[in-house]
Amino acid sequence: MSRYFSDASFRFLRALALHNEKPWFNDHKQQYEDHVRQPFLRLIGDLQPALAEVSPKFRADTRTVGGSLFRIYRDARFSNDKSPYKSWQGARLFHERRREVAAPSFYVHLQPGGSFVGAGLWHPEPDTQRRIRHFILDNPGSWKQAAHAPALRRRFELEQNEKLVRPPRGFPADFEFIEDLKHRNWVMWRPLDDATMIGPRLLSTLGKDLATLGPFVDYLCASLDLEF
Secondary structure: OOOOOOHHHHHHHHHHHHOOOHHHHHHOHHHHHHHHHHHHHHHHHHHHHHHHHHOOOEEOOOOOOOOOEOOOEOOOOOOOOOOOEOOOEEEEEEEOOOOOOOOOEEEEEEOOOOEEEEEEEOOOOHHHHHHHHHHHHHOHHHHHHHHOOHHHHOOOEEOOOOOOOOOOOOOOOOOOOHHHHOOOOEEEEEEEOHHHHHOOOHHHHHHHHHHHHHHHHHHHHHHOOOOO
């Protein structure tokens, strides 16, 4: 068992939320490296064996550029919020073909009081949404097994934001999983408390979570003709 994050990780992120400006970040950049970025990169590398057991097609990539860890820097070009930094850190464990086609991913999020683990497709393009909806319509039995299995739903929930008010056009309103077809995102997630994030069992906890999420991600891959 190994610890990755600590109280210092959360202290840094809380302080960054209060002092979200370049001079402050530059003065405290070593704290970011020591308590957030480097521990997260180590966690990503340690997750690769567990991820490979779930699927050989997904990668926990420790490269500092183009790898699993998202940049701390915000793209504020099209946002009213011009804060230069995120007050959290996230990592995506991605499909090997992610640059070629839309693909689901696993995700780990570090944030004081708001950490979570999840998997799925976030903000897919309309064509991808249609493919998933038609696949669920044509394969409801396997969707029930993948997305409504008791072992999954005891720990995870289907993200409920950004749903359509009415059934998507062309789909029967009496379909068993019509509420699932209303989703624009197909993401299973669960919160992780701060004690878990800084505790010695984080790696084993996330390994079990990846395994539990595997059939759901497998189904999404099948809907998009991706190997799992």
